[in-house]
Amino acid sequence: MADVNRGDRPLSPHLTIYRPELTSVTSILTRITGNALIVAALLIVWWLLAAASGPRYYGFVNGIVTSLPGDIVLGLSVWAIWYHFLAGLRHLYWDTGRGLDLGSAYRLGYAVIIGSLILTALTLVAL
Secondary structure, eight states, X not given: OOOOOOTXXXXXXXXXXXXXXXXXXXXXXXXXXXXXXXXXXXXXXXHHHHHHHOHHHHHHHHHHHTSHHHHHHHHHHHHHHHHHHHHHHHHHHHHTTXXXXXXXXXXXXXXXXXXXXXXXXXXXXXX
């Protein structure tokens, strides 16, 4: 028979019960950066279509893309590319059956985060 005296207990564990772990945070960031890169790609396609449309419309769109908010979006997109790339390499490594223990997973998580920040800085300096 079903337990009818459950009281006020939640039906399933709630997010407030668990503290975020590095592995879950990096997994969530991988999903977020993947979706953010779609938005960045649409912005770049809009900019290229404006360039093909003529100088007046291109000037309008180029003003938006090269403004401070546009620079921030494109700078964060560079980080998202590097982060997503390194996280993908980590998943390829895991697919070989290696690096699945907790210590290795944490080292790889930190390597992905720190590596993406370093590669982003190098890319932005090179531009």
